[in-house]
Amino acid sequence: MKTVYLLNNVQNGGKTYLEYLVPALNALRHRYECRVLNTKITGVSRAEAEQALGYPVEDVEVDFIVGLRSHVIISNDAFIGRAIDESNFAVFIAHGNVGMPVRDRHYTSSLVSLFDAIVAPSRSYFALLKNGMQLYRQERHESLPFPFATLRSDLRRTSAISTLPVKIPAILDTPPDFPRSPDRYVVGILPTQKGICPDGASLFENMVEVINAVKTQVPHASILLRPYMTDFEHPFIQEMCEQLARYPWITIDETKGRSDDFYRRCDTIITDASSGGVSFMLNTCRLPVYYVPADSASHPVVNAWLQQMENHLPIARNGEELMELLHGFSLLTPDQHYAIYRKFHESEFGGFQHPEEVFQELVEMQHDSRFRYFEMAADGAVVEGPTTPAASHS
Missing domain, CATH: 3.40.50 (Rossmann fold)
Known part of the structure; x- marks a missing residue:
């Protein structure tokens, strides 16, 4: 054999x-x-x-x-x-x-x-x-x-x-139940591995603007930060996590557990260049935000990606656009979330x-x-x- x-x-x-x-x-x-x-x-x-x-x-x-x-x-x-x-x-x-x-x-x-x-x-x-x-x-x-x-x-x-998709090949036939609570909103922040993004485009380099936008738009939001698994050893990221953990509404996810467990805890996810944002949508039918600063748009790969995804994924280029997207998410019904998910799934994986x-x-x-x-x-x-x-x- x-x-x-x-x-x-x-x-x-x-x-x-x-x-x-x-x-x-x-x-x-x-x-x-x-x-x-x-x-x-x-x-x-x-x-x-x-x-x-x-x-x-x-x-x-x-x-x-x-x-x-x-x-x-x-x-x-x-x-x-x-x-x-x-x-x-x-x-x-x-x-x-x-x-x-x-x-x-x-x-x-x-x-x-x-x-x-x-x-x-x-x-x-x-x-x-x-x-x-x-x-x-x-x-x-x-x-x-x-x-x-x-x-x-x-x-x-x-x-x-x-x-x-290797880990989630089946398409969801109906939007999954997602109970909303008016006093609870968890924003997952999911930076990709340090060094992957162009200079200035990492979430760690834009953390202040991102968090300020989240708290301005959703004052009662709590934040769950999940650094890439090998980045906990990096001194810059260690120091930032220590500083952020001082805020009672910010939690650092140090479990290194399965991604699915992280997704289930979040109402939305903000990422820079992690495919986990899309995995979140494919698992939950809820929408992520890709934070791609305007200054990085001239990079050839980033520019090509923006052209691919501008009509298929929520993309914010600055704090104002991030706030607008978070506001828009709050107005969408589960069926509208599901329609966006289906359109994306057909565009990327159809056939x-x-x-x-x-x-x-x-x-x-x-x-x-x-x-x-x-x-x-x-x-x-x-x-x-x-x-x-x-x-x-x-």
Whole structure:
């Protein structure tokens, strides 16, 4: 029986990132010999991982991964790509559900270019990835920015594989019950990892304006701040969290628990470039706000993202616009929230297939999968795939 390896290697990823492996494991566990590998950097013990997956897990060192030959390897972590031998067919499961306004004009291509296939659920992600990877590979052909040796080439045939959202593939048929209380309103603040946003665009750099706008518009609001899991160790963020925690209406979420638990506590979420804002909407049918300062709009990736999302997501460019959005949210009925959710879901994921079907097909057919959104050659040349149905972003 063919062996498929599933790698859990996201630094301090906890169960949140471990769960990206679930649909692949469920799709393949009865057809192949699946071996789930967990490294020490994940913050999850073998027992915890086995409990979450309902499947045996092996704790391994990276050297074990380096030694694998001629297998299908499915990873929830892009950094491990350089450790995977060239003989393997390597698959990366992209994080989040949509593209994001990040600072990297190559859109993480220095990492994901090492994989043979990238499984992702969104048209906006594919558009940003295609532009970023084309630029990256064209520049790589001119000069090599990475002087150190690598086991794998980042100039390879890479297939982008479409799927419904990996962690929440089902669309909600009706708006879920959401009781409102006139004296309770929780605003989740969800900054993405430090260094991801362009200069000046991080929520940590705009925290005063954001909090002032929230409290001006919703004086009784409480704030739940959830820094990115690896950022608690950063001195600047540690100091800011200590200062903010002095206010009785601000809570710092240090649990590092599942994202779903955080979403359930919030009436809305404000983020900068975290796909958690969209995940919040897909889980709850409630609306997030993406705070993208006007000064960052000239960045090529941010500008492209704004054009994609201006009619699909609530976006604030300053404190005044944030206040207007929060006021508007208070006027919307649950059915209106749901209509916005449905429109977004169709725009980003319409026509895509369940992840279990996608992973079965990918392991069997590899680059010949029916679910190719596009395929990119080593020199950046692109061939559109059979699953590139048009969806309006107007």
